[in-house]
Amino acid sequence: MVKLNNIDLTIIGGGPVGLFLGKEAKKKGLNVVIFDREEKVGGILKQCIHTGFGLQVYNKNLTGPELAENLYEEVNNLNIPVYTISMCSGFEDKKLYFYSRIGIIEVESDYYGFALGARERNRGNLFIEGDRPTGIFTAGFAQYLTNILGLKIGNKIAILGSGDIGLIMARRLKIEGMDVAGIYEIMPFFGGLPRNIKQCLEDFEIPLYLSHTVIRVEGKDRLEKIFVSEVDKNFNQIGEIKEIEADTLLLSVGLIPEIDILRKNLLFDKSTNQPIVNQNFLTNIPGVFLLGNSLTIFDLVDKAMVSSLNSLDAILKGKREINNNGIKLKTGNLIKNFIPQIIEKDSEKANIYFRVKEPIFNKSLILREDNKIVFKKKIVALYPSQMEEITINPEIIEKDEVILEII
Numbered sequence: 001m002v003k004l005n006n007i008d009l010t011i012i013g014g015g016p017v018g019l020f021l022g023k024e025a026k027k028k029g030l031n032v033v034i035f036d037r038e039e040k041v042g043g044i045l046k047q048c049i050h051t052g053f054g055l056q057v058y059n060k061n062l063t064g065p066e067l068a069e070n071l072y073e074e075v076n077n078l079n080i081p082v083y084t085i086s087m088c089s090g091f092e093d094k095k096l097y098f099y100s101r102i103g104i105i106e107v108e109s110d111y112y113g114f115a116l117g118a119r120e121r122n123r124g125n126l127f128i129e130g131d132r133p134t135g136i137f138t139a140g141f142a143q144y145l146t147n148i149l150g151l152k153i154g155n156k157i158a159i160l161g162s163g164d165i166g167l168i169m170a171r172r173l174k175i176e177g178m179d180v181a182g183i184y185e186i187m188p189f190f191g192g193l194p195r196n197i198k199q200c201l202e203d204f205e206i207p208l209y210l211s212h213t214v215i216r217v218e219g220k221d222r223l224e225k226i227f228v229s230e231v232d233k234n235f236n237q238i239g240e241i242k243e244i245e246a247d248t249l250l251l252s253v254g255l256i257p258e259i260d261i262l263r264k265n266l267l268f269d270k271s272t273n274q275p276i277v278n279q280n281f282l283t284n285i286p287g288v289f290l291l292g293n294s295l296t297i298f299d300l301v302d303k304a305m306v307s308s309l310n311s312l313d314a315i316l317k318g319k320r321e322i323n324n325n326g327i328k329l330k331t332g333n334l335i336k337n338f339i340p341q342i343i344e345k346d347s348e349k350a351n352i353y354f355r356v357k358e359p360i361f362n363k364s365l366i367l368r369e370d371n372k373i374v375f376k377k378k379i380v381a382l383y384p385s386q387m388e389e390i391t392i393n394p395e396i397i398e399k400d401e402v403i404l405e406i407i
């Protein structure tokens with residue numbers, strides 16, 4: 001077994017967030033190592049060949065691979081050790097273990113940043129009746145097959161769910177000459193970013209059917225047909241069932257943060273089912289941070305990268321544990337989820353990240369202690385796909401509990 005120690009910060013996951021935090025920590029003089037299970041770092045960026053990345057961090061509109069390249073170049077120039085093909089297998093007794101090509105690596109460091117990304121919901125997470133043919137893929141896997149392996153995944157495509165990956169793939173496959181029948185979204189509003197609705201669907205005349213879902217699939221070996229129905233607000237079928245010819249069905253129905261390695265040690269917030277973290281994304285495990293999509297699903301990679309500076313701030317101050325006497329943040333009206341759950345009173349500022357349950361127009365976001373409003377921000381338009389961020393000074397809160405809600 002190879003043993004590594006005398007490390008300040010070990011980063012697990014060399015996606016954009018892990019690479020970004022690694023280089024920023026090294027610039028502050030910390031001894032950093034980065035691990036990734038794949039041969040090349042860059043995470044999901046490697047397969048995102050469209051532009052829209054790096055706007056905040058590099059002030060450039062880059063493709064995913066270009067952003068990954070820029071980040072890796074900086075990491076490399078700073079001589080940060082990067083261990084690839086190193087799969088994190090466990091965290092026991094303050095030590096991390098990796099399976100790697102040089103055998104098992106045991107790492108002990110002061111701080112650990114878990115930036116493992118997220119995995120896609122698949123057919124097993126949904127309940128679609130019917131046969132079990134080939135031709136049903138998650139949208140991100142279809143993106144990998146198309147953009148990395150250069151494979152043609154089908155001819156007649158239908159997409160379930162209007163998440164960003166599905167929208168981006170609808171445009172990509174249409175450009176490649178495939179027939180994209182439409183996107184079927186069970187909610188009465190779309191799930192992706194408004195800019196992707198415009199740039200990926202409207203500009204390419206791909207129809208979006210809101211309040212619609214796929215109720216059955218049919219096909220002997222390969223998918224042949226899907227059956228689609230309109231649904232009411234309780235998701236009960238209404239109207240006629242439509243039969244649509246499709247040899248490929250892509251699922252774009254959400255991402256699940258990748259935290260299984262730590263799951264048994266983490267404490268969760270029951271109202272949102274998210275791990276409890278403080279304003280630095282410190283978990284209940286001393287010295288352990290959750291970052292990027294492993295913490296919560298970010299809509300924009302730049303925001304995910306920059307948010308990791310909250311953790312660097314704690315490391316530079318030598319802080320390893322959550323102060324449980326901090327202010328507890330709770331969900332209120334129309335808030336779907338948020339981080340952090342704990343804001344410590346002695347912190348200079350706290351960034352709160354949240355998503356709403358449904359599209360919101362001309363309302364206000366408030367922080368409320370019982371009936372006293374301590375913070376208010378006007379919201380013109382906000383969609384569930386967008387993560388919103390506010391920065392507060394914890395001094396404005398006097399009590400130990402505060403509610404985040406839309407009024």
Ligand SMILES: Cc1cc2nc3c(=O)[nH]c(=O)nc-3n(C[C@H](O)[C@H](O)[C@H](O)COP(=O)(O)OP(=O)(O)OC[C@H]3O[C@@H](n4cnc5c(N)ncnc54)[C@H](O)[C@@H]3O)c2cc1C
Pocket residue numbers: 012013014015016017018035036037038041042043044045048050051052053086087088089115116117118140143164165168258291292293294298299300301302304
């Ligand atoms: C299809 C798609 C399109 C997107 N389009 C855009 C866009 O246009 N603009 C935008 O701003 N954002 C976009 N995003 C979002 C953006 O890509 C994510 O927010 C970002 O990739 C999250 O970064 P991350 O570092 O948290 O995770 P990831 O990029 O997922 O990186 C996680 C890394 O952890 C590694 N890892 C996982 N488990 C282990 C383990 N056990 N051991 C070792 N290593 C491990 C993985 O190999 C990976 O390299 C898109 C996302 C997807 C999926």
